[in-house]
Amino acid sequence: MTDDILLLGQVLSFDADPFAEGIEAARHEARGGVLIRAGKVAEVGPADDLRARHPQAAVADHGNGLIMAGFVDSHVHYPQTAIIASWGKRLIDWLNHYTFPEEMRFADPAYATEIAGRYLDLVLANGTTSVVSYCTIHPTSVDAIFEAALARGMRVVAGKTCMDRDTAPVGLRDTAQSAYDDSKRLLEKWHGVDRLSYAITPRFSPTSTPDQLSALGALWGEHPDCLMQTHLSEQVDEIAWVKSLYPQARDYLDTYEEHGLLRPGGMYGHAIHLEEREKSRLLEVDAALIHCPTSNTFIGSGLFDMGAMMGAGHRVGLATDTGGGSSFSMLRTMAAAYEIGQLRHHPLHAAHLLWLATAGSARAMRMEDKIGNLAPGMEADIVVLDLASTPAIAQRTERAEDIWEAIFPTIMMGDDRAISATYVAGQLRTQGPAKSSTQ
Structure with missing residues (x-):
């Protein structure tokens, strides 16, 4: 037998x-x-x-x-499971009104465990077998998603979300040092256990000081086999915010590059409104861009240019961006990618869509030899x-x-x-x- x-x-x-x-x-x-x-x-x-x-x-x-x-979902926020499909906010207001209050609840290990299990069961029911997830600033939120993934045998990448600027609420701030220390401790605890991998995770430049970005860049330099995930050029008002906080930076991407957070293995969510220098540098280092179509339309961010990015040779993954995205389903995500492609006058064939939702996202994660x-x-x-x-x-x-x-x-x-x-x-x-x- x-x-x-x-x-x-x-x-x-x-x-x-x-x-x-x-x-x-x-x-x-x-x-x-x-x-x-x-x-x-x-x-x-x-x-x-x-x-x-x-x-x-x-x-x-x-x-x-x-x-x-x-299906492989290359950019999610599992702690936002319970607030998916919340009405009527653009990015910055959406974070302050919905996301940050919900993420404060993850200081409670029992709540983190409940939502982690719920999230993974929901995505499995939708045919998704691997995800790359942001957690919250709480180490317990990282433990919760990895423990849930381990119990289900899933290949999951996740990391503690780091924020130390006063642009984040007091209950969701760490420091440059604690971000480094917590991330390193969690990395050493989970990275490479069974099918689990750690991702160094500054939320985005507006919620991190230069010191914190440098600390996380240093950690990535010490552990270059890890992925690094963050957000880039999602909305035009976000880009203006970044320029006000980092007036010496050449552009949004430079706020990461200056601090050691631009290299192969970087995964940059959204990347809609890129300047030419940013496109060139991302391509040069072979970083990954993550297209989140339901989120980009739901929050009113803009239309990712899949045709231009793929034509230039970028690594591109596809993602739901739960819960800014409005569905746990990669089928719905593919449909939204098709619709955005139509608006960009570059409709995607079914073969392109299925590849993006599987091998393309795996390639963005540098795991195309596994999943x-x-x-x-x-x-x-x-x-x-x-x-x-x-x-x-x-x-x-x-x-x-x-x-x-x-x-x-x-x-x-x-x-x-x-x-x-x-x-x-x-x-x-x-x-x-x-x-x-x-x-």
């Missing part, structure tokens, strides 16, 4: 980046299979071939379901999509003439009902209304 698991259904994977190589970079097997062994993908290929070679494998037949890599695709040796984080999850989607899918026409209605209209199953490291974690048969 073997512990191998063979998933059967339609299978979608990528041989390369479809932005660079065209949609032919996507590989679709109409009746395919994925063999899972010891939490990793062992083989991908035609269903009949895999069944013949592995007759002892346990079979989970998902019928016409689309088997693909689990975000189905290939031998990759970690078996997998989502199965029901391409006829609602009557509206089903009636459109029936008219599809190829796989992309079959997938696109689910991208545009799908939600958690489209998630037939979510596997994390080869283990079934959630199963939706469309049940698979197991033999």
Whole structure:
């Protein structure tokens, strides 16, 4: 008897980046299979071939379901779970009115534990298997998300959010030294444990003093294998605020660069209103830009220029930006990215969208060798999509003439009902209304 698991259904994977190589970079097997062994993908290929070679494998037949890599959400704030879809504020007011009061509650370890578990269960139900999350200034908030991820076997990146300026409320301020000390202690405790990674996390320049940014830059220099996450050029009034606080800086990005916070492994959320020097420097150091389309429209930030950024060769990930973003679903996030692309006169193909939500975000995290695709040796984080999850989607899918026409209605209209199953490291974690048969 073997512990191998063979998933059967339609299978979608990528041989390369479809932005660079065209949609032919996507590989679709109409009746395919994925063999899972010891939490990793062992083989991908035609269903009949895999069944013949592995007759002892346990079979989970998902019928016409689309088997693909689990979604990778490369910029979230899990502590904002309970305030998602709060009405009517732009960035700075939104932070002061909703975010900061909620984040103060994470001084309570029990509350942090409750929200961390709730958040990860919500994203698993939406087919997301990996996230990169900001926490709060409280070390307990970091412990909570990592403990919840460890219990679920998930690959999660997170870090203590650092803020020491008087632009943040008193209850959410640390210091340059405590930010360094707490971050280092948490990094040494969690980084590399199971599937967990630490991200050094200055919230953004307006809430950190130069001393704090320098301290975190020094910490990153001591631990260059860690990611660093922050925000950049989300709204025009935010950029004006940064210029008033850092009058000597050449631009917003310079406030990070001057303090050792610009290098490979940096993940810069939003990056909508970039100046030419900023674009050049980000590309030169091969940093990652994270597109958060539902957040950018919900808070009124602007329209990210995906066509220009991908055309220039930037690393770009896709993210919900919970809870500034208005959905936990990467399907909804892809739909919003498509709509923004239309407004930018650069519509994205379904292959581009699915790549951004999986391999593209994994590449932004520099984990494309581990997650975000189905290939031998990759970690078996997998989502199965029901391409006829609602009557509206089903009636459109029936008219599809190829796989992309079959997938696109689910991208545009799908939600958690489209998630037939979510596997994390080869283990079934959630199963939706469309049940698979197991033999």
